Amino acid sequence: MYVRMNMTSKRALILNAKDNVATVTEDVEVGDVIMAALERDLRPVTAVENIPFGFKVALTNLAKDAPVYKYGEPIGKASQPIRKGALVHIHNVEGLRGRGDLARAETAP
Amino acid sequence: MTFLGYERPNGSVGARNHVLVLPPGIIADQICHFVRGTKTVMSADSGSGRTRNDRATIARTWVGLGCNPNVASVIIHGASLGGAYPELRADTLADRIARTGKRVETLHVEGDDTLDAISEGIRRARAMVHEASKLRRRPFSDACLSLGVKCGASDTTSGIAGNPVIGYVFDKLVQAGGTAFFGETTEIIGAEHLLAKRGVDDTVAHAIVDAARRVDEKAKATGQDIRTINPVPANIAGGLTTLEEKSLGAIHKSGSMPIQGVLQYSERPTGRGLYFVDNWMTMTSIFMGYAAAGAQLVLFQLGGGGLMSDAIFYTSGGVVAPLLWTTANQKTRDRAGWLLDVYSGTVIEGTETISEVGERLYHTILDVASGTMTKSETLTRITPNQVYTQEPMF
Numbered sequence: 401m402y403v404r405m406n407m408t409s410k411r412a413l414i415l416n417a418k419d420n421v422a423t424v425t426e427d428v429e430v431g432d433v434i435m436a437a438l439e440r441d442l443r444p445v446t447a448v449e450n451i452p453f454g455f456k457v458a459l460t461n462l463a464k465d466a467p468v469y470k471y472g473e474p475i476g477k478a479s480q481p482i483r484k485g486a487l488v489h490i491h492n493v494e495g496l497r498g499r500g501d502l503a504r505a506e507t508a509p
Numbered sequence: 510m511t512f513l514g515y516e517r518p519n520g521s522v523g524a525r526n527h528v529l530v531l532p533p534g535i536i537a538d539q540i541c542h543f544v545r546g547t548k549t550v551m552s553a554d555s556g557s558g559r560t561r562n563d564r565a566t567i568a569r570t571w572v573g574l575g576c577n578p579n580v581a582s583v584i585i586h587g588a589s590l591g592g593a594y595p596e597l598r599a600d601t602l603a604d605r606i607a608r609t610g611k612r613v614e615t616l617h618v619e620g621d622d623t624l625d626a627i628s629e630g631i632r633r634a635r636a637m638v639h640e641a642s643k644l645r646r647r648p649f650s651d652a653c654l655s656l657g658v659k660c661g662a663s664d665t666t667s668g669i670a671g672n673p674v675i676g677y678v679f680d681k682l683v684q685a686g687g688t689a690f691f692g693e694t695t696e697i698i699g700a701e702h703l704l705a706k707r708g709v710d711d712t713v714a715h716a717i718v719d720a721a722r723r724v725d726e727k728a729k730a731t732g733q734d735i736r737t738i739n740p741v742p743a744n745i746a747g748g749l750t751t752l753e754e755k756s757l758g759a760i761h762k763s764g765s766m767p768i769q770g771v772l773q774y775s776e777r778p779t780g781r782g783l784y785f786v787d788n789w790m791t792m793t794s795i796f797m798g799y800a801a802a803g804a805q806l807v808l809f810q811l812g813g814g815g816l817m818s819d820a821i822f823y824t825s826g827g828v829v830a831p832l833l834w835t836t837a838n839q840k841t842r843d844r845a846g847w848l849l850d851v852y853s854g855t856v857i858e859g860t861e862t863i864s865e866v867g868e869r870l871y872h873t874i875l876d877v878a879s880g881t882m883t884k885s886e887t888l889t890r891i892t893p894n895q896v897y898t899q900e901p902m903f
Contacts, residue, residue: 413669413857415668415669423665423669423748425857425858452748453748453814453840454664454665454666454747454748454814454838455665455748456665456748456750468750470754470757471668471757471758473699473700473703473753473757474699474753475699475750475751475753475754475757476750476751476753476754488750489745489748489750490736490745490750490751493750493751494734494736494751495699495734495735495736495750495751495752495753496699496751496753497698497699497725497728497735497751497752497753498695498698498724498725498728498729498734498735498736498739498752499728499729499734499735500728500729500730500731500732500733500734500735501732501733501734502734503729503730503732504732
């Protein structure tokens with residue numbers, strides 16, 4: 401697929417083919433086209449909100465409870481639906497390990 | 510490859526040539542204030558009111574620091590509060606260190622007068638430092654080196670570039686016949702299955718998974734979501750979203766070599782190669798543990814994107830092992846680059862590869878092992894350390 405590079409395109413890194421998020425390597429503003437790179441393969445995604453350097457962008461739409469993959473491994477699940485191009489962070493993803501809060505809920509009388 | 514080191518009687522090779530004074534407290538502090546070339550630990554924990562297991566850990570840590578190749582000779586004084594427990598007695602500690610063949614002196618003073626002990630200690634420390642200064646560095650193989658690493662204030666640059674560069678260095682050192690330690694058990698949760706595959710046998714694989722499970726169970730017992738504890742706020746502010754994400758980035762610092770064993774805090778390995786240490790992440794504890802296990806040099810791979818200040822840099826955590834700082838975060842470099850030893854963010858910028866930066870870091874490590882100071886080593890300040898104890902206090 402041919403993608404036109406322009407001045408507003410921003411860089412992001414995809415670490416594994418299985419990933420559904422990428423890490424932006426520069427500050428991204430809403431409307432910017434992010435060229436998310438998996439090695440030499442570039443996948444464009446338009447930011448639907450601001451995403452700071454080092455934070456993650458969704459590469460696809462994610463349903464609530466969908467696993468989030470980075471490094472080809474699950475890093476948690478979507479705690480609400482996430483749009484392609486949205487910031488992926490603690491407001492819309494929860495971890496699955498070390499969840500003492502859930503352990504307490506399970507054992508509550 | 511080679512570095513210039515100090516040969517010890519047991520064949521180990523030091524990157525530094527310190528005189529160590531222990532246990533921590535006023536006597537050790539004052540001797541070290543008076544005599545250059547000395548080191549001690551600053552800690553409030555004497556072992557008093559600690560269980561047998563915790564006292565054994567404290568004793569292993571003091572003995573391990575004394576045995577570290579960076580230490581030329583050791584003074585152990587007998588006036589620590591915990592020193593009446595059998596495993597923490599001055600003579601017991603001194604005997605264990607003396608097995609290395611290095612000079613160890615115990616300091617017992619008539620009437621146990623603290624000021625007398627300090628003045629006698631100063632006399633002896635001056636003589637020991639003077640004697641140590643007669644040693645000369647000679648070339649030795651990098652196979653004689655042991656490194657320990659911690660990644661901290663991690664952010665997403667850590668897993669993408671900073672830790673993989675450390676991993677390259679670990680692979681190179683292990684392939685050369687050296688020894689490398691990584692750990693931070695909380696930060697393998699979510700990635701333990703990947704490490705377990707690299708255990709040299711099933712026992713090691715199971716020990717890795719068990720270590721992660723024990724911490725996971727402890728976290729659940731708190732009744733709190735671990736994300737309110739770890740990832741720490743600086744991790745979250747730096748873009749890390751869950752503990753699993755942090756762990757999957759953190760394990761990159763271990764490289765790709767087989768894992769020879771799982772060690773306890775400050776436990777010395779029986780062989781060479783790569784070891785996982787079942788320890789706690791804090792920089793006030795982990796580096797001292799690596800030094801006690803024999804590391805001549807410790808590495809702090811910093812994210813830093815979410816840090817509130819640069820106060821973290823003013824640490825002396827390795828006690829006798831110099832602390833070397835790396836970061837892959839360009840904002841951290843711009844803010845505090847003069848406090849850092851190696852920048853690896855060029856991997857993210859696309860101007861260098863992981864192996865190119867890794868080679869640069871490896872050469873820096875050999876330089877530091879040969880006597881070049883790390884940035885943090887230029888400080889006189891000694892920061893408090895804590896032995897990683899895990900049992901209740903009574």
